[in-house]
Amino acid sequence: MGFWKSLFNTTETATVSRSVNVEPYVPEGNRAAFAGAVAEPTASRIFFSTDRDLDLYELEELCDSVGWSRRPLRKVKKAIQNSFLVVSMWEQRGASRRLIGFSRATSDHAFNATIWDVVVHPEFQSKGMGKALMKFIIKKLRSEDISNITLFADPHVVDFYRNLGFMSDPEGIKGMFWYPD
Amino acid sequence: MGFWKSLFNTTETATVSRSVNVEPYVPEGNRAAFAGAVAEPTASRIFFSTDRDLDLYELEELCDSVGWSRRPLRKVKKAIQNSFLVVSMWEQRGASRRLIGFSRATSDHAFNATIWDVVVHPEFQSKGMGKALMKFIIKKLRSEDISNITLFADPHVVDFYRNLGFMSDPEGIKGMFWYPD
Structure with a gap:
């Protein structure tokens, strides 16, 4: 969990920098897959x-x-x-x-x-x-x-x-x- | 109509003087009766x-x-x-x-x-x-x-x-x- 969580948190921070009011969507029970998708720049x-x-x-x-x-x-x-x-x-x-x-x-x-x-x-x-x-x-x-x-x-x-x-x-x-x- | 209308209008003005946002209730088809009631101070x-x-x-x-x-x-x-x-x-x-x-x-x-x-x-x-x-x-x-x-x-x-x-x-x-x- 540690790696994916850290990756996800980084992504969340990056997203928030665009606007104070944004929150990423993480499909239920699919956080790792989501974080993985985010790691791919064309996704x-x-x-x-x-x-x-x-x-x-x-x-x-x-x-x-x-x-x-x-x-x-x-x-x-x-x-x-x-x-x-x-x-x-x-x-x-x-x-x-x-x-x-x-x-x-x-x-x-x-x-x-x-x-x-x-x-x-x-x-x-x-x-x-x-x-x-x-x-x-x-x-x-x-x-x-x-x-x-x-x-x-x-x-x-x-x-x-x-x-x-x-x-x-x-x-x-x-x-x-x-x-x- | 003239007398009742004038009486009613006077009453309306008096009511409005208490607040800018008030409106009297006039029962439908009963304006004369309503105005009459208003003319009676205890009503x-x-x-x-x-x-x-x-x-x-x-x-x-x-x-x-x-x-x-x-x-x-x-x-x-x-x-x-x-x-x-x-x-x-x-x-x-x-x-x-x-x-x-x-x-x-x-x-x-x-x-x-x-x-x-x-x-x-x-x-x-x-x-x-x-x-x-x-x-x-x-x-x-x-x-x-x-x-x-x-x-x-x-x-x-x-x-x-x-x-x-x-x-x-x-x-x-x-x-x-x-x-x-």
């Missing part, structure tokens, strides 16, 4: 950031990739500024990095948080990346002492969130929506 | 405020009245400070006023808002006050261009919110919760 690595200073066109491209309808960038910017937590997931390959996942949460900073806009690029889906992104968000919210983490899940991702420990309609509580006419 | 009137400078003990008393479990006031204060919108509902009788309703909403200030902690004192329930409070909140959120207003409803109030135009699980979207173990 890619995944890391997370909570930096809000995102390229909105890059974010729009990511949202396009999963077929979301476009939203005014002015409002997207405002929403990011006023979210409690913004998490982006990146693939780094050599000196270039690519936005491959995103999510954000609104909150009262005390009791409740609501997660919105969870997106993982199709090329990176079904590889545990969405799960890693969600676990990162939950960890961050828990570290801020938020106990009630909520979200509104589309039907096809209810099981994904259930596997992460989210419960739908606990004790009969119903998620409800009001839209303008 | 009560209802108004709303978006002022966050609430007496937290008074708020706790209101929450006690509906049987909510108590929460640390330090966290309640933080939640109020970090909510996008805070609405309180008051009964004014002569010079004294009493907190009879409360709610707040978190938001990204752009797309989504989530309403939390809707409470109306039992003495004022079943009189249209909860409906008036919710309509006030919706109006405020809409005036801020928030289009997606959400909440999590306990089973016994799902119909209350449905009557206000909220839909449960639209298009199969599920409200989901994550709690710490």
